[in-house]
Amino acid sequence: MKLVPTIGEMKALSSSWRKDGETIGFVPTMGYLHEGHLSLVRESVKQCSKTVVSIFVNPTQFGPGEDFERYPRDTERDLGLLEPLGVDAVFIPEVKEFYPEGYQTYVEVTEITNRLCGLSRPGHFRGVTTVCCKLFNIVSPHKAFFGKKDFQQFTVLKRMVDDLAMDLEIVPMPIVREPDGLAMSSRNTYLSPKEREAALCLSKSLKEAQRLFSSGERDANKIREAVKKIIESEPLAEIDYVSVCDPYSFDEVDKVERGTLVALAVKIGPARLIDNTQLGVDEI
Amino acid sequence: MKLVPTIGEMKALSSSWRKDGETIGFVPTMGYLHEGHLSLVRESVKQCSKTVVSIFVNPTQFGPGEDFERYPRDTERDLGLLEPLGVDAVFIPEVKEFYPEGYQTYVEVTEITNRLCGLSRPGHFRGVTTVCCKLFNIVSPHKAFFGKKDFQQFTVLKRMVDDLAMDLEIVPMPIVREPDGLAMSSRNTYLSPKEREAALCLSKSLKEAQRLFSSGERDANKIREAVKKIIESEPLAEIDYVSVCDPYSFDEVDKVERGTLVALAVKIGPARLIDNTQLGVDEI
Numbered sequence: 001m002k003l004v005p006t007i008g009e010m011k012a013l014s015s016s017w018r019k020d021g022e023t024i025g026f027v028p029t030m031g032y033l034h035e036g037h038l039s040l041v042r043e044s045v046k047q048c049s050k051t052v053v054s055i056f057v058n059p060t061q062f063g064p065g066e067d068f069e070r071y072p073r074d075t076e077r078d079l080g081l082l083e084p085l086g087v088d089a090v091f092i093p094e095v096k097e098f099y100p101e102g103y104q105t106y107v108e109v110t111e112i113t114n115r116l117c118g119l120s121r122p123g124h125f126r127g128v129t130t131v132c133c134k135l136f137n138i139v140s141p142h143k144a145f146f147g148k149k150d151f152q153q154f155t156v157l158k159r160m161v162d163d164l165a166m167d168l169e170i171v172p173m174p175i176v177r178e179p180d181g182l183a184m185s186s187r188n189t190y191l192s193p194k195e196r197e198a199a200l201c202l203s204k205s206l207k208e209a210q211r212l213f214s215s216g217e218r219d220a221n222k223i224r225e226a227v228k229k230i231i232e233s234e235p236l237a238e239i240d241y242v243s244v245c246d247p248y249s250f251d252e253v254d255k256v257e258r259g260t261l262v263a264l265a266v267k268i269g270p271a272r273l274i275d276n277t278q279l280g281v282d283e284i
Numbered sequence: 285m286k287l288v289p290t291i292g293e294m295k296a297l298s299s300s301w302r303k304d305g306e307t308i309g310f311v312p313t314m315g316y317l318h319e320g321h322l323s324l325v326r327e328s329v330k331q332c333s334k335t336v337v338s339i340f341v342n343p344t345q346f347g348p349g350e351d352f353e354r355y356p357r358d359t360e361r362d363l364g365l366l367e368p369l370g371v372d373a374v375f376i377p378e379v380k381e382f383y384p385e386g387y388q389t390y391v392e393v394t395e396i397t398n399r400l401c402g403l404s405r406p407g408h409f410r411g412v413t414t415v416c417c418k419l420f421n422i423v424s425p426h427k428a429f430f431g432k433k434d435f436q437q438f439t440v441l442k443r444m445v446d447d448l449a450m451d452l453e454i455v456p457m458p459i460v461r462e463p464d465g466l467a468m469s470s471r472n473t474y475l476s477p478k479e480r481e482a483a484l485c486l487s488k489s490l491k492e493a494q495r496l497f498s499s500g501e502r503d504a505n506k507i508r509e510a511v512k513k514i515i516e517s518e519p520l521a522e523i524d525y526v527s528v529c530d531p532y533s534f535d536e537v538d539k540v541e542r543g544t545l546v547a548l549a550v551k552i553g554p555a556r557l558i559d560n561t562q563l564g565v566d567e568i
Contacts, residue, residue: 108391138449
């Protein structure tokens with residue numbers, strides 16, 4: 001497993017692999033890896049002959065007052081987790097090489113980013129699309145793997161790749177959960193034991209949405225209210241949004257159908273957690 | 285010379301060339317070709333084993349009320365000009381394939397586009413960087429050739445390519461002029477004979493700037509005023525801007541030096557014409 005600290009070295013490595021006819025799989029991460037990330041890595045190793053993981057806490061996707069500074073970092077631990085999985089290269093660029101003085105180019109997806117997390121985190125998706133566009137140019141992957149916990153992120157990136165005719169496939173992968181249902185997230189480490197307990201209201205409320213759907217409920221508002229009620233009954237939880245929406249446009253719907261997205265962002269103490277489920281599609 | 289009407293065919297062609305070890309040169313145009321374009325094509329044919337020319341009047345780089353509708357088009361004539369030069373492929377995408385319904389991704393260079401033409405044409409450079417980013421992804425060139433008449437355009441595109449670590453070289457090429465000094469432009473066709481005569485004030489004023497510089501003048505304001513005076517003495521001319529600026533940041537300067545950019549945009553009747561010269565560097 002090669003550690004690659006510079007853009008030039010990463011480009012050279014990808015380019016030589018491309019010349020040799022390798023298929024390159026890519027898992028971009030902000031590090032502090034958990035089982036969710038590792039599931040993406042395993043899938044990449046399975047589908048591609050070379051796998052690159054990047055570790056880069058990207059400043060441009062954090063807003064002012066967000067948790068860029070305190071975002072958990074532990075590269076040694078991350079490398080220890082990646083080594084046994086058959087990863088070929090770990091790209092760990094430095095912020096000052098990635099965004100040098102005078103840097104001023106941004107990639108923006110305009111409509112579907114004005115929904116859900118885009119509303120409470122202005123500029124967030126511009127940071128995500130910019131960093132991913134640049135990472136894709138550097139790593140030159142055939143496939144890039146993203147977890148569906150950030151469902152909107154995966155949709156936005158797929159839109160960018162299609163719109164700009166970029167030469168790769170965005171592969172969405174299922175949410176990985178703790179045994180009790182909490183979606184895995186590096187930000188779960190922010191939670192005290194009490195908050196960790198409270199955080200279960202997210203997955204519980206989504207389970208209830210699925211239960212209502214499978215028992216025949218098609219009124220989006222009823223599902224929305226049932227989800228809200230479960231979260232609001234948890235004193236440590238503060239709702240950012242509860243959305244029952246079309247999984248492509250993220251427009252709120254009146255009637256749900258198979259595939260309708262139920263998406264949440266909830267603040268639990270110091271952590272803003274997200275979770276989602278597609279009705280009648282995902283197991284939870 | 286192959287005519288390529290779809291994105292898919294163009295990607296397949298480039299990809300097969302890349303596999304065969306060809307070097308791909310690219311000249312993106314909006315058609316209605318003149319000697320300026322052809323000089324770029326000749327250079328590409330010289331430097332690269334395959335040359336692609338695109339013809340695409342890109343709607344996103346025209347503002348409301350600009351000349352998108354009446355921009356001159358004559359593809360038959362263009363193809364006749366390209367055929368003898370050894371061009372390998374002409375990519376002529378359709379607007380509805382290039383920007384399908386739901387299209388919403390844009391690439392933006394933020395600072396150096398808030399100067400010169402960026403001020404009077406808001407959104408113009410966002411259109412240019414977006415279309416070029418997508419064209420580069422489709423054509424996958426090793427080198428792309430741009431004339432320095434649009435000096436700011438070439439600088440903005442170079443910035444985009446560097447910032448996003450795109451895998452190509454932007455090659456700037458000298459301005460091509462009519463024998464009497466007028467910089468070649470597809471928009472020159474808008475000019476009546478009288479306006480055509482009046483348009484000479486642009487290159488004349490730049491000649492005067494070079495003369496002042498070579499006679500030792502270093503005061504930017506004196507050069508700026510001398511240029512303005514020549515243009516203002518032409519009744520059919522209306523100045524959009526006259527800039528004496530740093531050729532990288534486009535910040536106005538107080539003292540000029542070798543390489544300082546003198547850049548103009550001037551309305552002559554129905555045409556908005558641009559021209560520029562780097563002091564002590566360019567012949568004019």
